[in-house]
Amino acid sequence: MTTSIDVVDGSTDSPYALTHLDALESEAVHIFREVAGEFERPVVLFSGGKDSIVMLHLALKAFAPSAIPFSLLHVDTGHNFPEVIEYRDRVVAQHGLRLHVASVQDYIDRGVLRERPDGTRNPLQTVPLTEAIQQHRFDAVFGGGRRDEEKARAKERVFSLRDEFSQWDPRRQRPELWQLYNGRHAPGEHVRVFPLSNWTELDVWQYIQRERIELPEIYFAHEREVFARNGMWLTAGDWGGPKDGETPEKRLIRYRTVGDMSCTGAVDSDATTLDAVIAEIAASRLTERGATRADDKLSEAAMEDRKREGYF
Amino acid sequence: MTSSTEQSAEQSSATTLLRFATAGSVDDGKSTLVGRLLHDSKSVLADQLEAVEHASRSRGQEAPDLALLTDGLRAEREQGITIDVAYRYFATPRRRFILADTPGHVQYTRNMVTGASTAELTVILVDARNGVVEQTRRHAAIAALLRVPHVVLAVNKMDLVGYEESVFAAIAEEFTAYASELGVPEITAIPISALSGDNVVDASANMDWYGGPTVLEHLETVPVSHDLTSCHARFPVQYVIRPQTAEHPDYRGYAGQIAAGTFRVGEGVTVLPSGRTSRIAGIDLLGEPVDVAWTPQSVTLLLEDDIDVSRGDIVVPSDDAPATTQDVEATVCHVADTPLTVGARVLLKHTTRTVKAIVKEIPSRLTLDDLSQHPAPGQLVANDIGRVRVRTAEPLALDAYAHSRRTGSFLLIDPADGTTLAAGMAGESFATAGAAPARDDEGWDF
Numbered sequence: 001m002t003t004s005i006d007v008v009d010g011s012t013d014s015p016y017a018l019t020h021l022d023a024l025e026s027e028a029v030h031i032f033r034e035v036a037g038e039f040e041r042p043v044v045l046f047s048g049g050k051d052s053i054v055m056l057h058l059a060l061k062a063f064a065p066s067a068i069p070f071s072l073l074h075v076d077t078g079h080n081f082p083e084v085i086e087y088r089d090r091v092v093a094q095h096g097l098r099l100h101v102a103s104v105q106d107y108i109d110r111g112v113l114r115e116r117p118d119g120t121r122n123p124l125q126t127v128p129l130t131e132a133i134q135q136h137r138f139d140a141v142f143g144g145g146r147r148d149e150e151k152a153r154a155k156e157r158v159f160s161l162r163d164e165f166s167q168w169d170p171r172r173q174r175p176e177l178w179q180l181y182n183g184r185h186a187p188g189e190h191v192r193v194f195p196l197s198n199w200t201e202l203d204v205w206q207y208i209q210r211e212r213i214e215l216p217e218i219y220f221a222h223e224r225e226v227f228a229r230n231g232m233w234l235t236a237g238d239w240g241g242p243k244d245g246e247t248p249e250k251r252l253i254r255y256r257t258v259g260d261m262s263c264t265g266a267v268d269s270d271a272t273t274l275d276a277v278i279a280e281i282a283a284s285r286l287t288e289r290g291a292t293r294a295d296d297k298l299s300e301a302a303m304e305d306r307k308r309e310g311y312f
Numbered sequence: 313m314t315s316s317t318e319q320s321a322e323q324s325s326a327t328t329l330l331r332f333a334t335a336g337s338v339d340d341g342k343s344t345l346v347g348r349l350l351h352d353s354k355s356v357l358a359d360q361l362e363a364v365e366h367a368s369r370s371r372g373q374e375a376p377d378l379a380l381l382t383d384g385l386r387a388e389r390e391q392g393i394t395i396d397v398a399y400r401y402f403a404t405p406r407r408r409f410i411l412a413d414t415p416g417h418v419q420y421t422r423n424m425v426t427g428a429s430t431a432e433l434t435v436i437l438v439d440a441r442n443g444v445v446e447q448t449r450r451h452a453a454i455a456a457l458l459r460v461p462h463v464v465l466a467v468n469k470m471d472l473v474g475y476e477e478s479v480f481a482a483i484a485e486e487f488t489a490y491a492s493e494l495g496v497p498e499i500t501a502i503p504i505s506a507l508s509g510d511n512v513v514d515a516s517a518n519m520d521w522y523g524g525p526t527v528l529e530h531l532e533t534v535p536v537s538h539d540l541t542s543c544h545a546r547f548p549v550q551y552v553i554r555p556q557t558a559e560h561p562d563y564r565g566y567a568g569q570i571a572a573g574t575f576r577v578g579e580g581v582t583v584l585p586s587g588r589t590s591r592i593a594g595i596d597l598l599g600e601p602v603d604v605a606w607t608p609q610s611v612t613l614l615l616e617d618d619i620d621v622s623r624g625d626i627v628v629p630s631d632d633a634p635a636t637t638q639d640v641e642a643t644v645c646h647v648a649d650t651p652l653t654v655g656a657r658v659l660l661k662h663t664t665r666t667v668k669a670i671v672k673e674i675p676s677r678l679t680l681d682d683l684s685q686h687p688a689p690g691q692l693v694a695n696d697i698g699r700v701r702v703r704t705a706e707p708l709a710l711d712a713y714a715h716s717r718r719t720g721s722f723l724l725i726d727p728a729d730g731t732t733l734a735a736g737m738a739g740e741s742f743a744t745a746g747a748a749p750a751r752d753d754e755g756w757d758f
Contacts, residue, residue, distance in 0.1 A: 147401070184659075
């Protein structure tokens with residue numbers, strides 16, 4: 001019952017068809033330039049993780065041969081992988097960028113935030129993040145969030161309006177039509193912008209491979225002292241692990257995500273090259289966050305609840 | 313492991329991307345179809361399936377409810393409904409897909425408009441037992457209005473009508489006649505059972521009489537790109553790149569995403585609305601010089617003359633420039649909760665340009681059930697589709713939406729609080745079968 005045309009084989013697509021990576025890259029660059037054109041004080045959230053590294057790479061291409069017209073913001077949990085901080089500082093210096101750091105440790109030292117019993121600091125990032133946004137009067141905040149990461153994120157807009165308390169209300173999101181992004185906001189409000197919304201984990205890795213983007217070493221298999229907690233391998237360190245009954249051991253592992261050391265798990269892996277990492281991800285039967293993030297498992301709506309409060 | 317590794321090698325080659333949307337009424341089985349597509353294409357990973365199995369068990373269901381894969385928000389799980397568009401991602405070795413999963417409720421027409429606005433294909437579900445119903449016609453009308461190039465009619469629940477060819481043929485015929493009248497350029501009807509998996513990913517053993525593609529085969533093979541050489545080329549300027557460094561003292565590039573057609577170095581161009589002319593001196597494709605670029609590439613244009621060009625301007629070929637106008641006639645879908653009234657002062661965002669505007673007239677409101685025009689409704693409320701006349705403070709280079717989804721579309725925005733009020737499409741609302749441009753020369757340009 002096909003009417004009007006014969007089914008055309010996908011391989012005969014017009015030479016004008018873009019590959020999926022080219023299409024995603026073009027869309028992300030368009031989003032960066034829209035923000036540069038419409039906002040006064042944008043900032044890029046930069047953790048040194050692969051998604052924010054890809055964001056930075058896209059921003060560099062979007063404005064070449066000019067410099068990126070944004071500064072960077074790192075919400076530092078104080079429980080960082082040293083390799084990642086080293087990478088962050090090197091990239092900032094290399095491209096002459098301006099980096100703001102909002103420190104969870106400062107908030108704890110000042111008594112404004114209290115350490116959680118489980119030692120996890122990811123949920124504690126919300127207050128330093130939102131206060132940094134208010135203090136610097138950032139009106140657009142780029143995040144590396146992808147909709148494939150988590151079911152609440154599948155509902156997130158590319159331009160996501162946040163109120164003066166940085167809150168996300170999924171029921172009051174603006175419809176997002178065509179490529180016409182509406183970034184209007186009242187003073188005190190801001191817009192979270194997600195240029196990688198339509199990318200998947202595999203897209204990010206394929207793009208890193210294609211563009212030969214350098215990554216912190218923890219993304220590749222290496223021997224490291226880890227211990228088991230809640231079914232994940234965690235790196236031993238000053239942050240409070242291992243505890244009684246947990247024994248550290250040397251294992252060949254790598255990380256799929258970068259976050260707070262206390263809740264970001266490693267996976268057993270011998271993937272030392274990009275090709276090997278991509279093959280491993282394509283064969284994996286676990287999602288990125290399912291495999292490595294303890295904080296998403298706190299409840300069925302853990303991410304939605306944190307996003308409502310202003311988390312990224 | 314070997315097969316997955318081979319698949320990944322294939323996936324990392326140059327596959328194309330298809331954006332599509334689903335539409336269907338509450339009980340047509342849309343969530344089941346989406347769940348089935350994700351599940352049978354092996355796009356659901358173990359931890360996601362485990363979460364669905366856990367949630368299904370805690371609700372007292374025996375089998376995992378695949379519909380739960382697509383309900384992401386707390387309120388959606390509590391109420392068992394979908395309240396907002398969600399985007400899903402999956403891939404096969406042949407192609408990668410972005411699915412806009414849109415709710416089917418009548419009151420969420422705006423969500424279907426949202427999903428359809430970026431889709432190159434829409435899957436409309438009907439229940440084989442009920443055939444073409446009012447909601448089916450509404451979905452077909454929205455797909456036609458938004459000018460989605462490909463429409464798939466998925467006749468679902470074939471298992472409940474004994475897999476009878478005659479049932480399918482009658483529904484397909486009725487739908488095709490209706491949708492063709494609306495100007496839908498391509499309709500593919502597929503008999504399926506989302507629940508048991510017939511013709512979704514794998515060909516059905518129960519319907520030997522059907523010789524066409526499964527839903528997934530069709531999604532993998534439908535052409536995603538059209539002959540662009542005949543499209544009117546349009547380049548909205550997003551941002552001016554001026555490094556002013558020792559290395560690039562005189563670089564002045566106009567950054568943007570090509571909205572339609574192709575641009576070549578050496579081509580004579582006009583900048584609208586000013587009407588100034590120049591010639592393309594160079595095109596940078598994200599830092600690499602190229603001779604030719606096409607939609608939807610993000611590029612930077614360099615012009616031979618140092619003329620005044622800024623964000624909001626549109627660069628077009630000098631021999632193919634659209635007229636500029638301050639009087640916009642369009643069809644809008646009203647997406648806000650507060651009504652749109654005659655005399656309302658609004659902002660109009662067209663490509664990269666936002667201008668003040670006033671709603672001069674609302675000549676009619678569309679009744680989606682029978683496509684009749686209700687004259688002079690006075691206002692449009694949420695989910696209404698109507699004709700409007702809008703006067704803008706500055707001239708716009710607006711194409712007919714029929715010619716370009718990108719440069720024929722606009723938003724109306726509330727200047728007070730920034731709310732998106734309406735989605736606008738310039739020019740005639742529906743293509744009619746007789747007046748539809750022939751696919752070969754005009755195409756569906758988006």
